[in-house]
Amino acid sequence: MKRWISLALAGAMALSLLSGCSGREAGGSTFTVALDSDIVALDPAFAYDFTTNPVINQITEGLLTFDENNELVPWLASSWSQTDDTTYVYTIRDDVCFSDGTPMTMDDVIFSIERTMNPDTGSYLEWMFAPVESIEQTGDWELTVKLSQPSATWQYVFGTTAGHVISKTYYEEHADNFGTAEGGILGTGPYKFESWSSGQSIVLTKNENYWDDTADTQIERLVFNVIPEDTTRVTALQSGQVTFTASTPPDMLETLESDDSLEVQSIPTMGVTFLAFNTQRAPFDDVNVRKAIYSAIDVADIKENIVKDTGETATMLPSNSSLFTSSTETWNDYAAAHPAYTYDLDQAKEYLAASAYPDGFDCTLLTTEASIRYSMALAIQEDLKALNINVEIVRVSADEHTAYQFGNMLDANGDRDYDMIIAGWESDYPDIAGNIEPLYSGANTGEGGSNTAVYTNDQVDELLTLQAQSTDPDERTSYLLEAMDIIVEDVPYIFLEYPNRQVTMQKGYEGFTLNASWLWNLQFKNFRQAQ
Amino acid sequence: MIRYIIKRLMQLIPILFAASVLIFFLVRLAPSDPIASMTEGRRISEETREALEKQYYLDRSYPEQYFIWITHALQGDLGDSFQYRQSVTSLIADRLPTTLQLVIMSAILSIIIAVPVGVFSAVKMNTALDRTLSILTLIFVASPVFLTGIVLMIVFALNLNLFPTFGTGYDFVSNLYYLFLPALALSLNMVALIARITRSNMIEQLNSNYATTAIAKGIPYRKVVMGHCFKNALIPVITVASIQIGTMVVGAVLVENVFALGGLGDVLISGVKASDYPVVQGITLMLVTLFLVINLIVDIVYAFIDPRIRLGKA
Numbered sequence: 046m047k048r049w050i051s052l053a054l055a056g057a058m059a060l061s062l063l064s065g066c067s068g069r070e071a072g073g074s075t076f077t078v079a080l081d082s083d084i085v086a087l088d089p090a091f092a093y094d095f096t097t098n099p100v101i102n103q104i105t106e107g108l109l110t111f112d113e114n115n116e117l118v119p120w121l122a123s124s125w126s127q128t129d130d131t132t133y134v135y136t137i138r139d140d141v142c143f144s145d146g147t148p149m150t151m152d153d154v155i156f157s158i159e160r161t162m163n164p165d166t167g168s169y170l171e172w173m174f175a176p177v178e179s180i181e182q183t184g185d186w187e188l189t190v191k192l193s194q195p196s197a198t199w200q201y202v203f204g205t206t207a208g209h210v211i212s213k214t215y216y217e218e219h220a221d222n223f224g225t226a227e228g229g230i231l232g233t234g235p236y237k238f239e240s241w242s243s244g245q246s247i248v249l250t251k252n253e254n255y256w257d258d259t260a261d262t263q264i265e266r267l268v269f270n271v272i273p274e275d276t277t278r279v280t281a282l283q284s285g286q287v288t289f290t291a292s293t294p295p296d297m298l299e300t301l302e303s304d305d306s307l308e309v310q311s312i313p314t315m316g317v318t319f320l321a322f323n324t325q326r327a328p329f330d331d332v333n334v335r336k337a338i339y340s341a342i343d344v345a346d347i348k349e350n351i352v353k354d355t356g357e358t359a360t361m362l363p364s365n366s367s368l369f370t371s372s373t374e375t376w377n378d379y380a381a382a383h384p385a386y387t388y389d390l391d392q393a394k395e396y397l398a399a400s401a402y403p404d405g406f407d408c409t410l411l412t413t414e415a416s417i418r419y420s421m422a423l424a425i426q427e428d429l430k431a432l433n434i435n436v437e438i439v440r441v442s443a444d445e446h447t448a449y450q451f452g453n454m455l456d457a458n459g460d461r462d463y464d465m466i467i468a469g470w471e472s473d474y475p476d477i478a479g480n481i482e483p484l485y486s487g488a489n490t491g492e493g494g495s496n497t498a499v500y501t502n503d504q505v506d507e508l509l510t511l512q513a514q515s516t517d518p519d520e521r522t523s524y525l526l527e528a529m530d531i532i533v534e535d536v537p538y539i540f541l542e543y544p545n546r547q548v549t550m551q552k553g554y555e556g557f558t559l560n561a562s563w564l565w566n567l568q569f570k571n572f573r574q575a576q
Numbered sequence: 577m578i579r580y581i582i583k584r585l586m587q588l589i590p591i592l593f594a595a596s597v598l599i600f601f602l603v604r605l606a607p608s609d610p611i612a613s614m615t616e617g618r619r620i621s622e623e624t625r626e627a628l629e630k631q632y633y634l635d636r637s638y639p640e641q642y643f644i645w646i647t648h649a650l651q652g653d654l655g656d657s658f659q660y661r662q663s664v665t666s667l668i669a670d671r672l673p674t675t676l677q678l679v680i681m682s683a684i685l686s687i688i689i690a691v692p693v694g695v696f697s698a699v700k701m702n703t704a705l706d707r708t709l710s711i712l713t714l715i716f717v718a719s720p721v722f723l724t725g726i727v728l729m730i731v732f733a734l735n736l737n738l739f740p741t742f743g744t745g746y747d748f749v750s751n752l753y754y755l756f757l758p759a760l761a762l763s764l765n766m767v768a769l770i771a772r773i774t775r776s777n778m779i780e781q782l783n784s785n786y787a788t789t790a791i792a793k794g795i796p797y798r799k800v801v802m803g804h805c806f807k808n809a810l811i812p813v814i815t816v817a818s819i820q821i822g823t824m825v826v827g828a829v830l831v832e833n834v835f836a837l838g839g840l841g842d843v844l845i846s847g848v849k850a851s852d853y854p855v856v857q858g859i860t861l862m863l864v865t866l867f868l869v870i871n872l873i874v875d876i877v878y879a880f881i882d883p884r885i886r887l888g889k890a
Contacts, residue, residue, distance in 0.1 A: 083712065084661075085660060085845075086661040091661055166627070169614070169620065172619055225666070229702075243660070243838060244671055244843055245837070246743070270742065270743065272836040273833055273846070274833050274834050276726050276729075276834075277741060277742050280730065280733065284732055284734050284741050286741050286742065444608050444849055447612055447613055453609035453612050494617060548627050551886060
């Protein structure tokens with residue numbers, strides 16, 4: 046028997062040699078972040094989600110960025126200006142260097158932008174460059190962008206990962222495997238890439254050559270751990286193995302909040318959760334049916350009992366105040382004047398009586414497995430029974446849901462194959478047009494389109510086009526408000542909540558502000574332990 | 577013997593071919609759009625969509641895609657993952673060692689635990705101790721591995737703070753330490769099964785004529801149990817254990833997910849969720865191959881032990 050055991054132990058030890066893990070014992074000050082999935086690539090051109098961006102933002106930086114008030118501020122560009130309706134001039138900083146010490150040149154800037162812009166790259170951000178006619182160097186450190194027509198949202202593009210700069214030399218030396226664990230990446234950010242073990246961890250170390258002298262970076266090593274299972278992520282935070290996560294499971298909030306060593310912060314996002322009607326399909330093509338449904342759904346009750354603190358109360362606008370970056374007062378007034386549709390069953394019955402379906406009907410409601418959305422679906426199903434509308438809830442995988450939401454799943458007539466769907470949208474930049482345009486523009490009803498209600502209204506389309514081509518903030522706001530007046534009467538969507546993002550971390554860190562746009566562009570460089 | 581092995585190897589080819597066809601078309605049955613899940617539904621221009629479709633051969637017909645995949649696979653290239661911009665081959669190379677280590681560690685653990693338990697239960701048949709062990713093993717059989725994993729993690733990692741909650745460690749020693757809980761979680765199902773089989777085989781051997789004769793002859797009971805009965809009882813145990821290793825690969829998927837080990841299972845699950853065809857195809861094909869090879873090795877070992885098998889007379 047003893048021989049058995051010693052043989053087995055020897056075998057186990059020999060086996061562990063096989064293991065592919067790498068890394069060293071943590072030394073110095075290490076900050077551990079838990080991600081809920083692995084990153085797509087070490088490449089800003091493919092950084093377009095809430096796990097890849099927080100990693101990439103430490104390594105590469107953009108020409109512009111957003112400050113704690115969600116406002117656009119210069120970054121690798123020292124200033125920028127709009128010289129006419131279609132021309133933007135950026136002055137690039139001349140004192141920036143990459144983490145290997147080599148200076149950043151105009152060549153690097155132009156190369157990085159052109160690479161993302163080139164359709165052959167397949168970048169997920171290429172569409173942002175649609176209005177661009179040309180990008181040229183017009184001075185030693187001057188970059189001029191000409192647009193083919195005025196664009197309201199062009200100003201934001203260089204504040205996203207689409208404006209991030211990589212080293213051209215490094216890219217060319219690693220053309221075959223750039224952005225992979227072997228090829229790596231070289232940028233100007235406060236941290237540099239050290240290692241990436243697929244499915245396990247990404248390790249970054251402090252960039253000793255960081256160009257921004259105002260940064261006081263105390264954390265030497267940033268370790269991103271991939272922990273897909275919710276319970277494990279929570280346990281790892283409770284046991285202290287992980288310092289920080291932006292992926293707090295909403296149904297375990299109470300456990301985390303009651304833990305003395307942890308701090309949970311609820312941060313507004315630029316997103317919205319909605320119930321969309323397929324307005325191309327009977328009976329939801331009948332506006333009275335849609336009105337009957339909004340009057341019969343108790344949105345306030347859903348907020349109080351299901352959403353709780355994981356989101357904010359919604360209005361008739363597809364956004365909370367974090368997107369009211371221009372004409373703030375006007376938007377706040379509009380939101381106050383248009384609270385959520387009120388629950389009124391008698392009114393609902395009147396609307397339904399006025400529709401072509403006074404006796405009710407059967408329909409389906411598509412949602413994912415996510416617990417909050419499923420609970421919303423159950424509440425809606427219950428509420429609509431009062432109108433004799435029988436809702437069958439259909440739960441699909443997140444991936445399938447995406448395919449439905451963006452019009453990739455069609456029925457025999459070539460129309461979108463759902464009756465009602467619970468889904469969400471989040472703007473790419475802090476501007477309310479980033480939620481209005483994708484949800485209501487008739488141009489977005491096709492395959493891959495974000496207009497989930499398949500809502501079309503010529504007048505709305507015209508107003509949205511006018512605002513998109515205007516660069517005067519007040520003029521844009523008036524077009525958008527006019528469009529919203531029409532939309533509010535047509536009810537293509539019912540907004541259920543503005544989701545918050547819960548961030549959990551070990552107590553005792555300071556030096557940062559978290560806001561709606563931070564996960565798109567947060568840097569960890571000023572995080573430090575409180576004295 | 578060599579002819580037997582060659583014959584068995586030749587039989588693998590049609591099986592693998594059929595499996596590859598099945599896998600290839602089954603993953604494409606799922607209703608979804610890989611490009612949409614890559615970009616999370618964000619609108620991309622027609623040119624970018626075309627460029628991405630071209631990069632991943634999605635613009636070709638299914639038979640063409642199959643042909644490209646299988647010819648590349650034969651050269652060791654399983655294509656590029658949709659969700660991670662890496663080759664499937666490098667994903668597997670990164671993650672296979674963890675999965676293999678987990679499976680083998682838990683196979684060893686379960687044999688170390690189960691065999692003594694089985695022998696002990698057999699010797700103490702129908703005593704209170706035997707019954708307690710029976711109930712325990714019954715509970716282990718009935719618990720799904722992810723539940724066992726979470727319970728072990730909460731007790732030993734969070735409450736007692738004896739083990740880390742996730743990860744694979746950073747060097748040789750810490751690696752064994754980090755993988756101990758996951759391996760234990762994965763082994764408990766198998767412990768239960770092997771303990772039951774060891775017990776019943778031991779009882780059968782202990783009741784056999786040769787055991788009675790040996791005892792009658794005055795050979796010490798301990799020597800009868802360990803020297804004679806145990807050896808004979810072990811053969812079926814090895815059979816079951818080797819078949820169970822295949823099943824363990826499936827369980828490993830769940831355990832890796834719970835303990836965030838970043839093994840093959842983890843990437844397979846996320847691949848299925850995201851319609852990442854190359855990942856699902858590549859890993860499933862590899863698992864099928866692994867399964868077939870394990871079976872083949874077991875068969876060869878049998879043939880080696882028992883000439884009747886290789887001569888086809890059994």
